[in-house]
Amino acid sequence: MxxxxxxxxxxxxxxxxxxxxxxxxxxxxxxxxxxxxxxxxxRGGGGSDEGLVAEWRFDEGAGSVLHDSSGNGNDGTIHGATWTEGKFGNALRFDGQDDFVDCGNPPNINFGSGDFTVYFMAKPADFHNYQRFMTKYASSPQGWIIYGDSHGKVWANVIGTKSTAKNIPMGTYEIDAWHSYALVKTSNQIKTYMDGHLIHTFNAYVGDTDASTNLLIGKCGSSCVASHTYLKGLIDEVQIYNRALTAEEIKQQYEGKxxxxxxxxxxxxxxxxxxxxxxxxxxxxxxxxxxxxxxxxxxxxxxxxxxxxxxxxxxxxxxxxxxxxxxxxxxxxxxxxxxxxxxx
CATH class of the missing domain: 2.60.40 (Immunoglobulin-like)
Structure with missing residues (x-):
């Protein structure tokens, strides 16, 4: 005008x-x-908040505490990782040597034989084998692991009292590129997603997956201390649900509202x-x-x-x-x- x-x-x-x-x-x-x-x-988060038990948005930008915005108080303690620009707002940069976040072992992130969903965004900085994006497993017989290999592939292991679902494909990763990943576990299936798209369906009843170890971001559990198991790259937007998100919810989660x-x-x-x-x-x-x-x-x-x-x-x-x-x-x-x- x-x-x-x-x-x-x-x-x-x-x-x-x-x-x-x-x-x-x-x-x-x-x-x-x-x-x-x-x-x-x-930003990510287009799905419902129903069943959301932990959400780390990485928006602090400073300090040594990663705050849980779900309202459940599952704050994480940052060890070495540094703040940087993320996919949405801020993120944490992991050096691949000794950086990680310890989110503790609260009861609401142990699901027994029930359903759960793990969603996160990652931007790896190099290719190396067994680098852990997230781990809820150590020497205990149960738990779950999400990791990358040296060929740019992402995998999940879900270990229960009845069986082990091992090396489930979760998609691929590239150097310095953001992607989202989701692990969805139900009573008889495990589904994985990358960038809102279904990657793999594994039919298995694994039983109780509760682990006595802490949930770690960027690091393997205490039973493996080799430096190559640490993540080198960035993590942002982590959500954990005590239910199985649908394919449409995963898509919305990736696309954002x-x-x-x-x-x-x-x-x-x-x-x-x-x-x-x-x-x-x-x-x-x-x-x-x-x-x-x-x-x-x-x-x-x-x-x-x-x-x-x-x-x-x-x-x-x-x-x-x-x-x-x-x-x-x-x-x-x-x-x-x-x-x-x-x-x-």
Whole structure:
């Protein structure tokens, strides 16, 4: 939208650009006066939270504690791993030598003979055999392991009291490329997924998988201490459920919910004379299906001698916008020079 000065010397100038910024960068930019809906990929977590017993989003960016955002208090202790930019927000970088996260052994991540799902995102930095992405197994007879080999393949072992499902394919990995992986265990099947797609179905009743050892990220259990079993690379977005997610839920988990932000800008009154004011109203609405966090919406106030900023706010920050949430902010401009201004 342009402001036009309707007088003998008519001239126009750009009347602002509304820009919405997420913590990770620009989400939307909209010219004034136009309703603008812009979509952006949301972070993982498109599935239901039903049965979610642990969730590590790796958003801290500092410190030695990896906080569990599920509300169950399953915080992990970081040993050596360093903070870096992740797939969504932050992640932890593991050096392949001695870095890992110890998430403890709380009762709610031991599932007996019941169903469970493990989901995570990884970005390995090299190919080496037996590097552990996640482990809930040591010298105890039960548990599960997710690891990569030196040929760029990912595998899972699920060990129970009745049988062992060993070397189950989970897909592949590449150097410095993000992929998501999911291990889904039911009473008589184990399914694996990569980037939302089913990789393998293994028919087996393994029985009780409870392990007396701690859940470790980036490291093998205490029974294996060789340095080559440590992960070299990045981990982000880990979720554990006490149920078997469906294929559709796994797909949603990978794709994430869709983020959509609608920006609307209006001016009233449209026509003003010298010394009069007009109010610019900006409306921000989350028209998507996922929460947006850490948003800054800023309007470019026209840089012209004819108009003066009087009061209000031309930019706002929001910690959170949930689906269907709407926020409105305003600022006032005044004309200083003679003439009639059409702001339509």
């Amino acid at each position: 342009q402001i036009q000065v309707r007088r003998r010397n008519v001239r126009g100038f750009a009347f602002g650009l509304v820009v919405a910024l997420l913590a990770s960068g620009i989400l939307a930019a909209a010219g004034g006066g136009v309703v603008q809906a812009v979509q952006a990929a949301g 869709q983020a959509e932000l609608t920006l609307t800008k209006s001016v009233s009154p449209h026509t003003i004379k010298q010394g009069q004011t007009t109010t610019v109203t900006l409306t921000v609405e989350n028209t998507g299906t996922t929460e947006l966090r850490d948003i800054e919406v800023a309007d470019e106030v026209p840089a012209a001698a004819d108009l003066t900023f009087v009061s209000g706010e031309s930019a706002k920050k929001y910690d959170s916008l949930k689906p269907e949430d709407t926020r409105v902010f305003q600022y006032i401009l005044e004309t200083k020079e003679a003439g009639r201004f059409n702001l339509g």
